[in-house]
Amino acid sequence: MEQPLYSDLENRLARYGRVGLANLPTPLQPLKRLTEHLGGPQLWVKREDCTGLGFGGNKLRKLDYVLREALDAGADTLVSGGVVQSNSQRQVAAVAAKLGLECHLAVYHGRLKPPTPEYETSGNVLLNKLFGAQLHHVPWTGDRNLAIRTLAEKLSNEGRRPYVVPYGVSNGLGAIGYATTVLEIARQSQACGFAPRAVAHCSGSGGTQAGLVVGAALAMPNTDIVGIDIDAEPDRVRADVLRYGAEAAEMLGTSFSNERVEVVAGHAGPAYGVPHDATIEAIRLAGRLEALVLDPVYSGKGLAGLIAMIRSGRWTRDDHIVFVHTGGEPALFAYGSALLSSADGA
Numbered sequence: 001m002e003q004p005l006y007s008d009l010e011n012r013l014a015r016y017g018r019v020g021l022a023n024l025p026t027p028l029q030p031l032k033r034l035t036e037h038l039g040g041p042q043l044w045v046k047r048e049d050c051t052g053l054g055f056g057g058n059k060l061r062k063l064d065y066v067l068r069e070a071l072d073a074g075a076d077t078l079v080s081g082g083v084v085q086s087n088s089q090r091q092v093a094a095v096a097a098k099l100g101l102e103c104h105l106a107v108y109h110g111r112l113k114p115p116t117p118e119y120e121t122s123g124n125v126l127l128n129k130l131f132g133a134q135l136h137h138v139p140w141t142g143d144r145n146l147a148i149r150t151l152a153e154k155l156s157n158e159g160r161r162p163y164v165v166p167y168g169v170s171n172g173l174g175a176i177g178y179a180t181t182v183l184e185i186a187r188q189s190q191a192c193g194f195a196p197r198a199v200a201h202c203s204g205s206g207g208t209q210a211g212l213v214v215g216a217a218l219a220m221p222n223t224d225i226v227g228i229d230i231d232a233e234p235d236r237v238r239a240d241v242l243r244y245g246a247e248a249a250e251m252l253g254t255s256f257s258n259e260r261v262e263v264v265a266g267h268a269g270p271a272y273g274v275p276h277d278a279t280i281e282a283i284r285l286a287g288r289l290e291a292l293v294l295d296p297v298y299s300g301k302g303l304a305g306l307i308a309m310i311r312s313g314r315w316t317r318d319d320h321i322v323f324v325h326t327g328g329e330p331a332l333f334a335y336g337s338a339l340l341s342s343a344d345g346a
C-alpha cells in the first residue's frame with residue numbers, strides 16, 4: 001500500500017519525545033447547525049479545548065514537547081508568565097502540579113484595563129491558585145519574556161533549577177509540538193472523507209500557527225492555514241510565526257516557506273482582550289447552535305473573523321473548513337458580567 005502523505009511529517013516528529021500530558025488525539029467534529037445557519041462552507045471543529053489537564057487548551061500540546069526538555073534538564077521549577085487571564089500560564093500551572101514541580105508566574109498587569117470586577121479573581125486566576133502556582137505581579141512593558149527571565153534568574157540565585165517556559169509556550173519546540181495537530185487533522189479528515197480547504201484559528205504569540213504551517217507544508221500542502229490576529233498586532237504576530245516556524249522547520253530538517261504564512265488583520269476588535277459585537281455574536285452563535293463554549297479573548301474572536309471571511313465569499317458551499325477551537329473557556333467566567341447583558345438580549 002502507498003504511504004499516506006502524512007507519514008513524512010510523522011517520521012520527522014517521532015524524533016522528539018512528549019511527556020504525555022495532553023489527551024490526544026482531540027476530536028474533529030462537524031458543525032452541522034452552524035454550517036446550515038451560514039449557508040456553507042462545510043464547517044468542522046478541531047477540539048483543542050479538549051486536551052484535558054486543568055481545563056485544557058492549545059498550550060498543552062506545546063507543553064508536552066517543551067516539558068520533555070525541562071524534565072531532561074532536571075528542572076525542579078517552572079517559570080512562565082502572561083496577562084492576568086492568560087490561558088497559557090494556567091496550563092503551565094496545571095502541568096507543574098501534575099509533574100510535582102514548583103511553578104512561578106510573572107503576571108502582567110496593565111496590558112488591558114480590567115473589563116469586569118471579576119477579571120482579577122475568577123477564571124484562570126482562580127485556577128492558577130488552585131493549582132498551587134506562585135504569582136508575581138509585574139507591570140506590562142511590551143516585552144513578553146523579560147520579567148519571566150528576570151524571575152528565573154532570581155530563583156536560580158536562590159538555588160532552584162528553574163526552566164523557563166516562554167510566553168505563550170511559543171518557540172521552535174513548541175511549534176513542533178503543535179505540528180502534531182496537522183497529523184491528526186490529516187488522518188481524521190481522511191477518515192471522514194474530505195480534504196480541508198483551510199484550517200482557521202486565532203493567532204497570538206505565534207507558536208500555534210508556526211506549527212500548523214510547518215506541518216501542513218509536509219502533510220496537507222493544498223490546505224491554507226488561516227491565522228486570525230486577535231492581538232491587534234498583525235505585523236508582530238506574522239514576524240513571530242515566521243521566526244518560530246523557521247526554527248521548527250530547521251529542527252525537523254525541512255524547509256519553511258514565508259508565503260504560506262497568512263495572518264488576517266481586522267478582527268481583533270478595539271484591542272487585545274476587549275470583546276466587541278462581532279465576538280459576542282460569534283460566542284452566542286456557537287453556544288446556541290452547537291453548545292460550543294468560546295471565550296471573548298481568543299476563540300470567540302477567531303470564530304468572528306472566520307464568519308466575516310465566510311460572509312465575504314472566500315469559500316464555496318462545498319469547501320470543507322476546519323476551525324481550531326484553541327480553548328480558553330475559563331476566561332469566559334472572568335468576562336461574565338461584560339457578556340451577560342448582551343447574551344440576555346436576543
Ligand SMILES: *Cc1c(COP(=O)(O)O)cnc(C)c1O
Nearest residue numbers: 087204205206208298326327328
Ligand atoms: C494562546 C492561545 C491562542 C493563541 O495561540 P498562540 O500559539 O499564542 O498564537 C489561541 N487561543 C487560546 C484560547 C489561547 O490560549
